[in-house]
Amino acid sequence: MxxxxxxxxxxxxxxxxxxxxxxxxxxxxxxxxxxxxxxxxxxxxxxxxxxxxxxxxxxxxxxxxxxxxxxxxxxxxxxxxxxxxxxxxxxxxxxxxxxxxxxxxxxxxxxxxxxxxxxxxxxxxxxxxxxxxxxxxxxxxxxxxxxxxxxxxxxxxxxxxxxxxxxxxxxxxxxxxxxxxxxxxxxxxxxxxxxxxxxxxxxxxxxxxxxxxxxxxxxxxxxxxxxxxxxxxxxxxGREELAAAPRAVPAQSPAVLTVSALPFGPGEERISFAIRSGEILGLYGLVGAGRSSLMKIVWGARGHDEGEIRLDGRRLRPGSIGDRIAAGGAYVPEDRRHEGLITSRSIAENLAIADLTAVRLQPGLPLTGLGALKRRALAIQAALAVKMGSPFDRPLTLSGGNQQKLLFGRWFGRPIRLLILDEPTRGVDVGAKAEIHALARRFAEAGAAVLMTTSDMDELLALSSRVLVLAGGRITAELDGAALTPARIIDAAFQHASRKDPAA
Amino acid sequence: MTGFVRRFGTLAALLVLIAAFSLVSPGAFGSAGNLINITQQMTLLAIVAIGATVVMAVGEFDLSTAAIVSFGGILAVTLFKLGVPPPLACLAVLLAAAAFGALSGFVVARFEVLSFIATLSVGTIIGGVTFWLCQGATLFGDIPAGFRDIGRGTLFGLPTLTWWLIATGLAAWLLLDKLEIGRRLYAIGGNREAARLAGVRIVPNTMFAFTVSAVLSALVGILLTARIGSANPTGGGGYLLSAYAAVFLGMTAFREGEANVPGTLVGAAIIAVIGNGLTILGVSTFLQDIITGSIILAAVLVRRVGRQGG
CATH class of the missing domain: 3.40.50.300 (P-loop containing nucleotide triphosphate hydrolases)
Known part of the structure; x- marks a missing residue:
């Protein structure tokens, strides 16, 4: 040995x-x-x-x-x-x-x-x-x-x-x-x-x-x-694997997010899609297919020159994160450490930073109250079953799954119309994964449009009501119902990979 | 226990320094009058350092502070010579400084230029403007007596300068620790990308931090001129390094590794106490600089070594 x-x-x-x-x-x-x-x-x-x-x-x-x-x-x-x-x-x-x-x-x-x-x-x-x-x-x-x-x-x-x-x-x-x-x-x-x-x-x-x-x-x-x-x-x-819940295909509910004629990818091809209320749209593609970049454009973290993004009919200005938040948008980034958590600040502040008006000392004054910070943190802790010590500890004292829950909790307390999830359970253990999946479904059931991307095929299949596959800057497949199988997804993801894969 | 040492070790060091100097020289150093005098001596340094603290909260540096201190004094006296009433002249100086600060902040935030480089450039421009205004000469005369009173004398039993220290310290503490904008500034400093993705607007907030720093530096230029009755185009030169020394000392106090106003005040006090005490003991100013530098280095090293051990 x-x-x-x-x-x-x-x-x-x-x-x-x-x-x-x-x-x-x-x-x-x-x-x-x-x-x-x-x-x-x-x-x-x-x-x-x-x-x-x-x-x-x-x-x-x-x-x-x-x-x-x-x-x-x-x-x-x-x-x-x-x-x-x-x-x-x-x-x-x-x-x-x-x-x-x-x-x-x-x-x-x-x-x-x-x-x-x-x-x-x-x-x-x-x-x-x-x-x-x-x-x-x-x-x-x-x-x-x-x-x-x-x-x-x-x-x-x-x-x-x-x-x-x-x-x-x-x-x-x-x-x-x-x-x-x-x-x-x-x-x-x-x-x-x-x-x-x-x-x-x-x-x-x-x-x-x-x-x-x-x-x-x-x-x-x-x-x-x-x-x-x-x-x-x-x-x-020490327990059985949590089976994927059957995908509830939402009834003919209204479109919440509409993306039209967005220039995308190396060939500047136009992509368009819509997500209905209660729907979880999964985005799949190889690394380099531009999934994260598309998510960032939809969130306004990157601008776009042409095309249009609407949330509940309101046009969102390119590159304006403020517009998204005002219209009920929420975003959980891919990289917790670098894009999600402010590791030098307390858990409570990390939960409050997207909307500091929720933790005011007095509603009319721009002063942050420690009591209000703590109350909000404890309410989110209870709602999401976050395992933590004091709300004023630093976020890195928590496990990966609990850190990830903080990024969801950040958006609590306001009506969520659009939830963007980029690799929602990366580096998270099996138990917390199931809880986070339940959370995403809860947002969808409350009427939000959920746009998700993940490299984890099990997760994609467990959560998505519909899947778009990106390859070479195009949508190469739109799959739902019985067509939503790993084989079809992989096949569509590799449609352009032979030519465009940078490693080849 | 170690947590306590970590939070309050730097404050304890200040108290030990005061106690030590008082023991060696009870009459001169330890008297109430001298201790109050120290608060006055530290004021100008502390206000520049508070500005630096606000910029460090967003994770940036402002190397133009010293240039703005000199610029503030020269522009004020230049306006006095033109017959502008002092309140108006001071307002104009602060606004001009605010414009420079906003420019630095805009360049740093919008174009993602390293703040070292951006503020070094803006500071060089300001230095040029300052020399052009005064033609390289120290400006005397035409300084109204009423104006000079904002930097000398006493008010309600405390030196006027000490009141400025209390006012700016309190305002900056409210700004960074209590107001919403403080949370935003610290969030940007902690993780700029995460703050941006959570909806914090990087450009206006960063511009605000640099503007605060520039305005406070210009205020120091005004107070310095009022105090000494003249303005020198290199009068602010000494403040840059000592101000950042105070901030770094302060980052070892109260909060782990974050620039904070109470910490900066303790840092500035340590520097002022060492300077005052050594002067009373008759130590030459050259030796004072060597000792001050060594103490700052030691303070930071002790904490780093302590952290590695814990």
Missing amino acids: LLSIRGLEKRFSGARALAGADLEVAAGSVHGLLGENGAGKSTLIKALSGLVRPDAGTIRLDGTPVTIDGVAEAEALGFRFIHQELSLVPHFTAVENAFVGRRYPRRGPFIDRRAMAQAIAEVARDIAPDLPLDVPAARLTTGQKQLVEIIRALTGAPARLVVMDEPTASLSDGEARRLHQAVRRLSARGVAVIFISHRLDEVMALCDRFTVLRNGATAGSGAISEIDRPGLVRLMS
Whole structure:
């Protein structure tokens, strides 16, 4: 056994993060590490990377006990970590990024760029043959950046174990597939991979073994071939998977949002669609198909020159977020940390920032009342079942699912006519996912038009009453009812991908 | 316990400094008269620092403050020479400064120019205008006695300057901590994109912050001129670095890592106490700068090391 962890325990100021976790990983295997948020996955990984010192338990490498006191020691043992938040230098190419923090090949006192390029080209040929190596990281897609991280992990001293923390969370299916190929090539080289993911289908397809953590302890492990998806969900949550509620197709209700002749995509083609009251419209497309950009135009975070967007018949000025909010719009962005939460301010202020008039000391005065802030926060906490301490704590003290609920709660207390959801449950555990889905349905049932995009096929199918597929700047399919199947969606998403995919 | 040290450690450092100087020099430093005098000495620095605090709340820097202090004094005296009545002249100075501040804020927010660069450029322009107005000379004379009273003497038993400190400090604290616009400014400083997507308007709010900073700097230029009875085109030069030193010291107080008005006042007081105390002890001004700089560095380092340990 390459890596063998037994009975790992760790407490943080009283709270048990790990309570006897076991993990065995063989060389050349792809090992799925599963568990809800807070199950102890990240603490376990931090123990491997030397960021956390376990209180008890052993870590053995090739049967020999090791203590890992720091990042450098983890590196020396051949452990490599690819975190969810990528850490590439934006204006460096893949080659330059791969050597950051590594020993540069030299000719005399100078860096030998040719040797660098050769070394990386060799690794890339094996792992990701179609990755452009001479393009700055800023111009690469998220999926391509992941590939650069993998190449970087293989540069320098030989890697024995690569840990990937939700690498496909923000990738479309096409890009995820490319990443899976790279992972398989890694394992073919004899490198062990620990693969953390919330996407069970992916784990079933990619991994050969699994370990499930629950409440800091190993709840089960074994060969993927001997377990099925419901079995994994049972192990993770101790309960059955929440079945998708049947899609209630709304009756002929009036259109709430109408988007007409909006110039879009590289060819400036015009797209038009409408969402009726009570309807959840799912938008699907590969990364780079322009989903997020379309959502931002509808929300007014980006302008548009032609075309028209109307909410309840009122024309919304291009690029005016204020117009949307005034007309009853609400937006839950894709990236909680960078576009959603103001992490330096309290939970209560994060809930109030979209409408500070709701927390006034006196209705007529522009003074914010601490009591009003607190009351609003507690009301939202109760309505959404947010697990939090004080409303004046910082939002990052909460789990991912609870942080996500704050972004919904921000819009509470006013009539919502349009709800825009960009990847509503990214990095959220199974339980909170179901709650957030229920929340989105609740807004729809109250008469709002919901515009959602997600890369998670299960989520798309569970929530949408209708799906639009974007490819190459066009709507390539509009699917509902019996036509709404994964095969039809994927087929439409790839209609232009062969020509337009930047990675090809 | 560590939380308490974190919130109030900087305030404690100020009290320790005062106690130490009082022990060494009980008669001169520790007297009530001198302590009140310190509040007067810190006023001009503190007002510039309060302006800097408002700009730091939106996560930006304003490097034009020193230039605006000099500009404020020179423009005021230039208008006096033209026979403009003092109240009108002061209003004109504040409005001119507001226009410069709004310009910086607009460039920073609308075109997403780094505030370092934008305010360095605007500050350079203001410096040029200042030298052009006075032809590079210090301006004396034509300064009405009534005008000079806003920067000297006492009112209800406290130095007039101390009242300015109290008034601007209170107003800025209300602005940042109590008024809605303060929440918006801090939201922009905390996460500009998140604030924008939640409906906070970036351009007008950022312009407002820079305008406040510019107006307060110009006010300091006016008060400085009233106090010393002349205006010098480089008179504000010393305020930029010490003002930001006060803000950074203040960011270590009360609230973790955020510019805040009470903290800035404590920071300005620390700088003023060190300056006053060392002068009383007869330490040369060069050595004073070295000591002040070292103390600020030490204060910030102690907190960083403390945080890594905790």
